[in-house]
Amino acid sequence: MQNIPLVKKASGDLEPFSRSKFENSLRNAGAGDALIRDISDDLQDWLHEGITTKQIYTRAFSILRKKTPSSASRYKLKKAIMELGPTGFPFERLVAEITRLQGFTVEVDQVLQGHCVTHEVDVVATKENKQFFVECKYYLSTGKNANVQVPLYIRSRVDDIIKYRKTLPEFKDFSFYGWIATNTRFTSDAIDFGICSGLHLLSWDYPAGNGLKEIIDRERIFPITVLSRLTNVEKQMLMERNIVICRQLIQEPDALDFPGLQPRRKQQILDEVNDLCSGL
16 A cells, blocks of 8 residues: 655645645646646655645646646635735735625725724725625735634724714614635634624635635636736736736736836736636
8 A cells, every 4th residue: 555645734734645635726726637637647756755735836836837827827826825925915905806896895994983993994895784894814824824813803893893883874774794804724713703703704715615715716816926927026016006916907908018028928918817817
């Protein structure tokens, strides 16, 4: 019986390598069965005890990028979200765009009066007579999770805002909710408290089947950092202009008119964007 090597995760934990889990990640990125089999066979011959998830990702991404660039971009999603840093502002804009594209009216970077004090709120999302106050928790490492202190703190802030807004006539028939979005994961205690206290939680894989990864992939709300044909400097220039998702480049192709950018490469970038966002 073949020994299954232990893989080192970003958190430092070790777990047995799962070929089926690895192949599912490739399938979710849009790779075909033949390519998945080729990559998986290649990796199987290369695996060794203590290999990191980053090393596995890098090898698979390299092969995908040569064969199917759009699948490579989708496979890169988790890493691409980490590349939105080092500040949390582009992630806030990503969450705002995700919320907007789900039918909400959105305001970002708001200072709201509470019953006791004022509060800075990353995203205020309104639909009909419902209003959500969204706090975005951005971490630079996939090994860092949002613990129970985060929802404890946000719950108190949201309650202070709600208490004040309920006294205002313009919000007479409104219902108010707190919402926390993170680019990594919540601890089990954080999830338990969120459910118990009525906070809406959104992380990389929570809620199950409707986490950040699933929403981005399903709705084609990819951050520009997934694009393989953009340099890091060009990505940063776009984010400084609040262009954080690929869809915005479809609407504003002239945003790619960087000094020295040749028309041929601009078209290649737009082709990659259109391929990623196909079906809209």
